[in-house]
Amino acid sequence: MPNLDDDRFEMYLKEFRPLAPAPLPLDVPAKPTHSRSAVVAALLATAAAATLVLVMLHRRGSQAPAVNSNSNSSVADLLAISQPLTLGAANQLLVDSPSFEAALDSVEFASSAVAIPRGRESALAVLSEENPKP
């Protein structure tokens, strides 16, 4: 004797159709919409940041002790304040400078823990240069 309840239950199960899962309810910020005003704001912000960086670099350059006033600036570039002094760089200075005194003049004190204000110089940089400035 067939079990009718079982047949009905089987029919009911066969009606099952899987559903696509809904997204999890996480607290994720919504994707920004690229409106015209947002693009303009981003461009302005980038331009402002670039200007700030350029101004800071310029100020840093002008604050560095101005001890290399001689003509061998290309050689002195070898010994920029942050460059380590090597035997090769030292030899190149001696070869390329107009005099040995000028070569030693290009040797600046390498580091300074003190922030040198604008218009002033590092005492140690002055002490590690050779020729008196006029």
Added chain:
Amino acid sequence: MTIRRTISLFIVSAILWAAPAFAQSPASERNAALRYWSAFSVMQDSAITADQAAELNAVLAGRAEYDDSKFRQVVEKNRLALEIMTRAAILPECDWGLDYSLGSEEPVEYARNALALGRLNVLHSLHLLNAGDKDAAVNALAAGLHFSHDVANGGTLFATLIAGQLISEHLRAATFAVRESNLSAAQASALQNAVARLGPEGLDWRSAIDHEFQVTRTQFRADAQASAALTRIDSACVKALRDPSALPAVEDAIRAAPPAVAQLIPNPRRILEAKQKLSALLAQTRSPLQ
């Protein structure tokens, strides 16, 4: 058996007694360079005006009088660095630990630092003279001369030129001390001894040239022609150091060398001039001290 035991005991006792004598003291108690590095690490910078910078250079060149009110602060801030340097200058050795196998890449930051510290010491001695502490001023000058000499130890021409510059500036300060400060016989004698220890030439120029060529050679290891040219220039340079009339032979050897070699050789005429200038200043300083 008793005799053997006695002999063994005697040998062990002898070893225990002699061991400390053979043990070497630590490098930090022999090698001044390690302490000099320590002094460099505590150097303190100061902000000075352009006028003060010009005046500072004029003082070091002996063209202006030292004004304590302007430079006392720079000296005071570096008292510890100067103290460490002065204590180190009495150590028997100075090895900067240069690794010449690195060739031109070998760092020589110590030379740059030494120039600043040596000049601070010149200012320090002038500051002490100004304060009337002549004993301390003479000690500072004597230590500074020793330190200046140490700067060239085991180095190339560059370190030797810096050492020569520092010696010259200390000698000028010493001459000023003798002329202006009415030193006692003991103080003058201490300075005299410090200058005498430098010898007639002040520095080992031959060693500087040897190291200079050692560095250059590393760049031409695989080039037989360049290496031969370097050997000829090196040999001619050494002769010219002893006899300046041999200078044209050095210049000829440089001209005949491959351009890649010639462009790495410092002007030999300037080397001789630097050597002669220092010898002359040493001789000139010795006479008022005697």
